[in-house]
Amino acid sequence: MEKKWWHNAVVYQIYPRSFMDSNGDGIGDINGIISKLDYLQQLGINLIWLSPVYRSPMDDNGYDISDYEDIAAEFGSMAQMESLIAQAKQRDIHILMDLVVNHTSDEHPWFIEALKSKDNPYRDYYIWRKPAADGGQPNDFHSYFGGSGWAFDEASGEYYLHQFSVRQPDLNWENPRVHGEVHAMMNRWLAKGIGGFRMDVIDLIGKEVDAQIMANGKNLHALIRQMNRATFGKGDAVTVGEAWSATPADALLYSGVEREELSMVFQFDHIKQFWDEHAGKWRSKPFELASFKAVIEKWQTALAHQGWNSLFWSNHDLPRAVSKFGDEGEFRVASAKMLATALHCLKGTPYIYQGEEIGMTNVRYETIDEYRDIESLNLYQERLAEGVSHEEMMQGIHANGRDNARTPMQWDDSPNAGFTTGTPWITVNPNYREINVAAALAEPDSILWHYQKLVALRKQYPVLVYGDFQPVLREHPQVFAWLRALDSERLLVINNFTAEHLTLDIPHQMQNWHGECLISNYAPRDRLAVSIELQPYESFALLIGR
Ligand code: GLC
Ligand code: CA
Numbered sequence: 001m002e003k004k005w006w007h008n009a010v011v012y013q014i015y016p017r018s019f020m021d022s023n024g025d026g027i028g029d030i031n032g033i034i035s036k037l038d039y040l041q042q043l044g045i046n047l048i049w050l051s052p053v054y055r056s057p058m059d060d061n062g063y064d065i066s067d068y069e070d071i072a073a074e075f076g077s078m079a080q081m082e083s084l085i086a087q088a089k090q091r092d093i094h095i096l097m098d099l100v101v102n103h104t105s106d107e108h109p110w111f112i113e114a115l116k117s118k119d120n121p122y123r124d125y126y127i128w129r130k131p132a133a134d135g136g137q138p139n140d141f142h143s144y145f146g147g148s149g150w151a152f153d154e155a156s157g158e159y160y161l162h163q164f165s166v167r168q169p170d171l172n173w174e175n176p177r178v179h180g181e182v183h184a185m186m187n188r189w190l191a192k193g194i195g196g197f198r199m200d201v202i203d204l205i206g207k208e209v210d211a212q213i214m215a216n217g218k219n220l221h222a223l224i225r226q227m228n229r230a231t232f233g234k235g236d237a238v239t240v241g242e243a244w245s246a247t248p249a250d251a252l253l254y255s256g257v258e259r260e261e262l263s264m265v266f267q268f269d270h271i272k273q274f275w276d277e278h279a280g281k282w283r284s285k286p287f288e289l290a291s292f293k294a295v296i297e298k299w300q301t302a303l304a305h306q307g308w309n310s311l312f313w314s315n316h317d318l319p320r321a322v323s324k325f326g327d328e329g330e331f332r333v334a335s336a337k338m339l340a341t342a343l344h345c346l347k348g349t350p351y352i353y354q355g356e357e358i359g360m361t362n363v364r365y366e367t368i369d370e371y372r373d374i375e376s377l378n379l380y381q382e383r384l385a386e387g388v389s390h391e392e393m394m395q396g397i398h399a400n401g402r403d404n405a406r407t408p409m410q411w412d413d414s415p416n417a418g419f420t421t422g423t424p425w426i427t428v429n430p431n432y433r434e435i436n437v438a439a440a441l442a443e444p445d446s447i448l449w450h451y452q453k454l455v456a457l458r459k460q461y462p463v464l465v466y467g468d469f470q471p472v473l474r475e476h477p478q479v480f481a482w483l484r485a486l487d488s489e490r491l492l493v494i495n496n497f498t499a500e501h502l503t504l505d506i507p508h509q510m511q512n513w514h515g516e517c518l519i520s521n522y523a524p525r526d527r528l529a530v531s532i533e534l535q536p537y538e539s540f541a542l543l544i545g546r
Contacts (some may be wrong), residue, residue, distance in 0.1 A: 001305065001466065002257055006238040009046040010344075010455045011096070011351045015316040016053050016075055016406050017061055019354055021420035028419070030076035031083050041091040041436070042227045043070045043357065043448075044455035047238065048088060049096045049198045053081065053318055059167040060145075060374050061406075063098075063200060064105035068185045085193050094195025096238065101182050102204045103168040104225040111169050111180075118156050125181075127161040127172045127209055128153075134346050139212060146378035154160075161209060163201075165374055173205045173223055183230040197236035199262070203243040203250075209386075215245035221253055224261045238263045240310055240349075244272075248302030255307035258283075264349060266306040268296045271318060276402070282379060282396030287325060289497045293480050300347055300482075301468040309348030313339055314356055319404045321353070323362035331499050331537050332359050337450045337521035338495050338539035342480065344454040345493040345541050347469050355409055357451040358440045362404040363429045368394070376401040404540055405469070412438035450521065457518055461543070463489045472510075479534070489519070491526075502534040513543040 028055060040048070052062035055070040061375040062072065071081050085095050104111055113122035129150070130140035138159055141149035151166045161170045173177050182220070186197065195337075206220025207213060229482055231422030232239055238239060239262040241254055246267040254265045273291050276283035303309050326335025336359035344350050365371060368380050368390075376397050383393050386458035397403075410432040411418035417432035429435075440448035458464050467484030472473055478498045484491040492513065506528045514527035520540035525532070528542075 004238075004263070006047070006349065007308070008462075009238070009349060009459050010044065011047040011049050011240075011349060012040055012043065012045040012457060013049040013051065013315055013351055013353045015051045015061075015354060017418075017425065018406050019049075020409060020411070021422065021424070024420060024422040025074065026420050026422040026424045027074050029074065030071070030080040034080070034084055034087055037087055037091055037093070040093060043352075044350065044459070045089065046092060046095050047096055047195055049240075049351065050098060052098045053102060057105055057167065057328045059105065059165050063100050064103070064107075064165065064168045065100055065106040066107040067109075069188065069498055070460060081257065082192060089193065091371050094238075096196050096198045096240070097189055097194050097195040099186065100200040101171060101420035103162065103164060103170045104199045106167045106169055114160075114169075115153065115155065118158070121434050124175050125178055126169050128156075128158045129161070129209070130158055130292065139210075141212060141214075145375050148381040163204060163214060165378075170207075171205075173207070173219070179223070179226065179230075183227060186227070186231040190232060190235060190237065194237075196232060196239050196263070198266075199241045202246070203245045208221075215243075216250065221259075221261060224254070225259070227421075228262070233260055240264050240266050242266045244268050248299060251299075251303060251309075252307045255303070257306070264507060266310045266312070266315075266351075267299070268298065274324075279396070281400040282383065282393060284396065284399040289480060290477060292325075293474070293495075296346065296480075297469075297471050297474075306345070306469060309346070310351060310435055311343050311344060311346050311348040312351040312353070314353040314405060315351070316353070316405050317402050318353075319355050319400055320360055320362045322359050323404070326537065327499055329359045330441075332361070333447055334521050334535070334537040335499075336447045338497070338537040340451050340454055341446070341493070341519055341521070341539045341541060342495045344458060345464060345482075345484065345491070347465075347467065347484070350449065350454075350458075353405060355405075357448050358410065358435055358437055359447045360429065360435060361388060361431060362398065362412060363407050363427075364398045365427065366394070368397075370427055371401065371403050373402040373406065377402060410436040412436050450519070461491070461518070462486060463543070465492045467491060472507065473504075476504075479504060490544040492542045492544060493539070494534075496534040496537055496540075499536045501536065503531050504534050505531045513542070513544050515542050517541070518543050 017028050019028040021028050022031035033175050053075045054065045055067035055072050056065050058064045058377045070469040071078050110122045110125045113120050114126050137148050137150040143149040147172045152159050162168050203215045205218030208217045241262045243265045246265050251265045254262045274285045275281045289352050319345045322336045380393050406417035407429045408424050413433045417428045440446040463484050467486040470483040481494045517524035518541045522538050525540050
């Protein structure tokens with residue numbers, strides 16, 4: 001496999017609104033991020049995925065962009081953004097800009113022009129259709145944020161498509177002028193010295209609207225290749241495409257080296273399998289290890305020699321990792337460390353979502369008005385109107401709502417967790433007095449230092465980066481274990497995914513293995529035996545015979 005500089009990199013995702021507020025208005029901002037660069041450097045990460053900071057009316061917290069080349073006033077200025085890029089670079093950290101080009105804000109000048117008349121030169125930047133024969137919407141496409149995916153424009157008597165909110169009109173990627181504008185904009189960002197792009201819902205740009213094919217449309221890969229050639233392909237940038245629809249076969253198309261598309265895709269198989277077939281994320285299924293193992297193994301195997309995996313348990317759209325896959329209670333620390341070890345010992349590029357490194361948890365606000373996320377708010381109204389009860393919908397929001405990940409970063413035990421001196425835009429998780437960065441820094445055994453160690457190991461041991469993934473103890477219902485193998489080196493990774501004490505029978509040929517314990521969340525183990533007693537959520541990685 002051809003080596004790339006970002007293969008041993010670790011990405012840290014910042015959701016700017018919730019990271020650090022520097023001026024007391026209750027909203028995180030760029031100067032707040034700059035003030036925490038030393039913290040991130042100490043953690044050892046190399047890339048920051050920066051959720052959108054562009055100018056935006058914030059209907060979807062910045063995923064609705066009204067100017068790609070200006071910064072939202074509440075986040076700062078372009079001068080501050082350039083300073084962030086420069087100050088990060090001094091610490092060997094590169095910024096991945098979150099690029100949202102499936103849609104813009106309805107306040108983007110292109111859309112304002114498009115609304116003016118049917119023959120406006122910008123009309124065709126968006127997707128318009130005449131009403132259906134009965135005068136209604138062109139087809140029954142439903143928006144991901146509730147309601148119809150079509151919005152009626154009185155003035156022209158036509159509908160425009162919006163896969164997300166009505167304030168996020170979809171761009172028309174069948175119009176070559178859109179390509180030209182987007183490519184030029186991307187090149188201007190690259191010229192500012194950014195490290196690359198995270199590409200929002202990139203699988204939707206090739207859509208075939210009339211056939212109602214939204215994800216994975218026939219032009220998708222041609223559009224990405226064209227973008228690669230016109231922009232980031234000329235340099236050394238890293239690109240990660242968000243693709244909810246991707247199968248392993250798609251991922252090989254996106255991330256195969258000779259394809260010249262993206263560095264990697266961010267796919268959600270391991271997340272979606274715990275959603276209900278009908279109610280989706282709003283009715284969550286309990287975590288179940290067997291299918292989780294099967295999915296991870298499927299991706300590790302499919303992308304073993306071609307393509308590259310993104311590794312993550314959480315992001316700004318998902319519940320907190322420890323709440324979803326571990327234990328928020330008694331075993332919060334042990335399970336958060338276990339999850340970290342598991343993630344960082346798989347093959348691919350690990351992503352740490354802000355707060356994950358201190359084991360932040362989900363929130364359970366009782367009333368809907370504590371919530372801010374447009375998706376939760378819209379779907380709450382829609383589902384209640386369909387007869388779903390308040391309790392059931394709140395359960396769904398508690399389990400999978402996006403605000404779980406968006407409560408303010410917990411820096412210390414001062415009021416509002418040290419995130420702001422003002423009133424935060426969303427209520428701080430009440431557990432900040434115990435769970436915060438200051439406490440984690442002061443505790444040598446904290447989740448935070450465990451993450452720091454894992455990030456450092458990746459730089460030191462090529463087996464973690466390039467070693468083949470080989471499942472072991474495949475049928476075990478409570479333990480997820482695998483080997484990584486590179487040349488003569490073998491790394492054995494064992495994770496107890498339960499709160500139980502287990503006696504683990506070791507396969508015969510491994511019983512005399514011994515070596516160096518690279519990381520563990522209980523006493524380090526340097527050898528195996530006929531069987532070993534695993535503690536709740538115990539995990540360790542053993543480097544054999546070096
Ligand atoms: C992506 C983003 C999400 C956003 C949506 C629309 O899924 O991660 O936060 O709401 O795209 O841009
Ligand atoms: Ca602020």
